[in-house]
Amino acid sequence: MTESETTARTPLIRIEDLQKRFGSLQVLKGITENVYEGEKIVVIGPSGGGKSTFLRCLNCMEDPDGGSIFFEGVDLADLKVDINVHREHIGMVFQSFNLFSNKTVLENIMLAPLTIGTRRLRKESLRQGLRGYRKAKKELTDRVREEAMSLLKRIGLEEKADEYPSKLSGGQKQRIAIIRALAMHPKVMLFDEPTSALDPEMVGEVLDLIRKLADAGMTMIIVTHEMGFAREIADRVFFISDGVISEQGTPDEFFNHPRQERTRDFLSKVL
Amino acid sequence: MPSLIADFAKKWEKFYHVFAESGGYREVLLGLRNTLLIAVLGLLIGILIGTLIAAVKVLPRYKRVTRFFQKVCDVYVAFFRGTPMVVQLLLGYYVLFPLLGISLPVLEVCIIVFGLNSGAYVSEIMRGGIQSVDPGQMEAGRALGLSFSVTMGKVVIPQAVKNILPTLGNEFITLIKETSIVNFIGATDLCVAFRYIGTNNYEFMVPYLVMAVIYIVLVLLITWGIRTMERRMKRSDRV
Ligand SMILES: Nc1ncnc2c1ncn2[C@@H]1O[C@H](COP(=O)(O)OP(=O)(O)OP(=O)(O)O)[C@@H](O)[C@H]1O
Ligand SMILES: [Mg+2]
Numbered sequence: 001m002t003e004s005e006t007t008a009r010t011p012l013i014r015i016e017d018l019q020k021r022f023g024s025l026q027v028l029k030g031i032t033e034n035v036y037e038g039e040k041i042v043v044i045g046p047s048g049g050g051k052s053t054f055l056r057c058l059n060c061m062e063d064p065d066g067g068s069i070f071f072e073g074v075d076l077a078d079l080k081v082d083i084n085v086h087r088e089h090i091g092m093v094f095q096s097f098n099l100f101s102n103k104t105v106l107e108n109i110m111l112a113p114l115t116i117g118t119r120r121l122r123k124e125s126l127r128q129g130l131r132g133y134r135k136a137k138k139e140l141t142d143r144v145r146e147e148a149m150s151l152l153k154r155i156g157l158e159e160k161a162d163e164y165p166s167k168l169s170g171g172q173k174q175r176i177a178i179i180r181a182l183a184m185h186p187k188v189m190l191f192d193e194p195t196s197a198l199d200p201e202m203v204g205e206v207l208d209l210i211r212k213l214a215d216a217g218m219t220m221i222i223v224t225h226e227m228g229f230a231r232e233i234a235d236r237v238f239f240i241s242d243g244v245i246s247e248q249g250t251p252d253e254f255f256n257h258p259r260q261e262r263t264r265d266f267l268s269k270v271l
Numbered sequence: 272m273p274s275l276i277a278d279f280a281k282k283w284e285k286f287y288h289v290f291a292e293s294g295g296y297r298e299v300l301l302g303l304r305n306t307l308l309i310a311v312l313g314l315l316i317g318i319l320i321g322t323l324i325a326a327v328k329v330l331p332r333y334k335r336v337t338r339f340f341q342k343v344c345d346v347y348v349a350f351f352r353g354t355p356m357v358v359q360l361l362l363g364y365y366v367l368f369p370l371l372g373i374s375l376p377v378l379e380v381c382i383i384v385f386g387l388n389s390g391a392y393v394s395e396i397m398r399g400g401i402q403s404v405d406p407g408q409m410e411a412g413r414a415l416g417l418s419f420s421v422t423m424g425k426v427v428i429p430q431a432v433k434n435i436l437p438t439l440g441n442e443f444i445t446l447i448k449e450t451s452i453v454n455f456i457g458a459t460d461l462c463v464a465f466r467y468i469g470t471n472n473y474e475f476m477v478p479y480l481v482m483a484v485i486y487i488v489l490v491l492l493i494t495w496g497i498r499t500m501e502r503r504m505k506r507s508d509r510v
Contacts, residue, residue: 087416098407099411102430111415111426
């Protein structure tokens with residue numbers, strides 16, 4: 001994607017002067033950036049620099065203290081916005097998987113689309129009369145189950161559909177967490193160190209899945225310490241340290257020709 | 272020593288006579304039924320109220336209404352934990368319901384007061400249970416677009432309940448034992464039934480012994496039931 005192509009379109013996420021404090025600690029000190037549709041952003045930086053906080057502000061898991069996050073034209077930082085509706089379109093994958101441990105794999109994937117779909121059906125049927133609600137509900141359930149199963153097939157875990165998460169390996173859990181997010185048809189996926197909690201031999205299978213998603217055109221923002229993967233997948237790299245994006249650029253610019261002393265110092269430690 | 276045994280045998284015979292032949296068993300069955308009814312329904316009401324209070328207490332605090340309801344819950348819990356249950360029972364029967372203009376049978380008053388009381392204790396138990404669930408579970412639900420209450424109801428509370436099942440069992444046992452105070456407002460429970468049998472011929476030793484045995488058997492049965500339930504749940508989800 002060339003520079004002129006990206007600037008010609010309106011960004012999917014527009015971040016303006018984003019600020020976040022925890023008590024007296026100013027973690028994000030004003031971040032302004034655009035993320036365009038289809039872009040793969042990799043976020044890198046020293047521990048405690050604010051990478052997770054940045055990512056978690058994007059879907060308001062942490063409410064920003066200042067600035068705006070425009071997602072599809074709506075400012076999510078505005079507390080009057082119904083954040084749940086927008087979160088449906090922003091998938092998030094956590095370092096520690098966070099599969100629902102009281103639900104089977106299939107139930108994990110189905111819970112959100114089914115609950116949210118059902119609520120919509122109910123609203124509609126209040127308007128149009130209750131007739132047909134049952135039929136529609138059944139169709140919804142079937143459709144959601146079918147889609148969940150086909151997602152499971154895509155990652156080759158369909159035989160685990162009725163298992164509980166506690167019986168799965170870390171790599172399997174994380175891949176299921178990813179397709180659980182995909183089941184909501186998100187427009188962007190946020191990953192916070194998706195492979196950091198994995199045994200080394202399982203990192204590959206998770207990165208492969210993320211790579212496939214990237215190839216399919218998904219917009220994504222990935223916080224990671226996997227430098228090789230970052231270099232390979234990123235359209236742009238954000239270097240966050242001390243609460244700001246202190247340097248950003250294409251992987252080639254960033255890894256091969258870093259401009260800032262701070263970046264060079266960091267890269268010399270991790271590469 | 273032999274005379275003691277002979278004496279006891281005589282007392283047993285007297286008890287047996289009143290219990291089996293003069294219809295004392297009917298009184299005991301009624302008492303047992305009431306004891307169980309008050310404890311079981313009380314616990315159910317307690318779980319409902321307790322879960323609600325616990326959910327309100329873990330709500331994020333930034334809205335004013337939330338903080339108001341949290342204060343109300345605090346006062347409620349402080350009252351029910353800070354006064355003896357007998358006092359609550361008397362207040363319910365002689366003050367609250369008359370003031371509300373409601374006249375209810377004693378048994379129902381007992382069930383409601385036990386439920387309200389248990390709600391306060393269960394709320395603390397449940398709050399501990401909710402806080403013991405990994406916060407990542409709530410985050411994952413919210414990140415998918417589910418609301419706080421849906422995530423609470425479908426993900427967090429089921430896991431919390433599993434964690435606190437043994438403690439809830441203890442609460443049930445406490446309630447069973449506490450029912451022995453309902454005679455203060457004239458309800459019949461196990462205690463009252465056995466005192467009635469004893470009063471029949473002023474022979475209290477055997478009736479009260481049998482009564483204690485029944486309480487112990489009840490408690491052991493409940494303990495066993497809870498263990499079985501726990502084991503079942505573990506099988507479906509080993510951590
Ligand atoms: N909920 C919170 N309450 C208080 N302080 C927090 C909270 N979350 C993060 N912080 C602080 O904010 C700073 C930035 O944390 P953050 O998790 O965003 O860093 P990070 O770049 O993701 O680091 P890492 O690479 O270790 O994950 C840290 O000093 C951290 O201690
Ligand atoms: Mg982090």
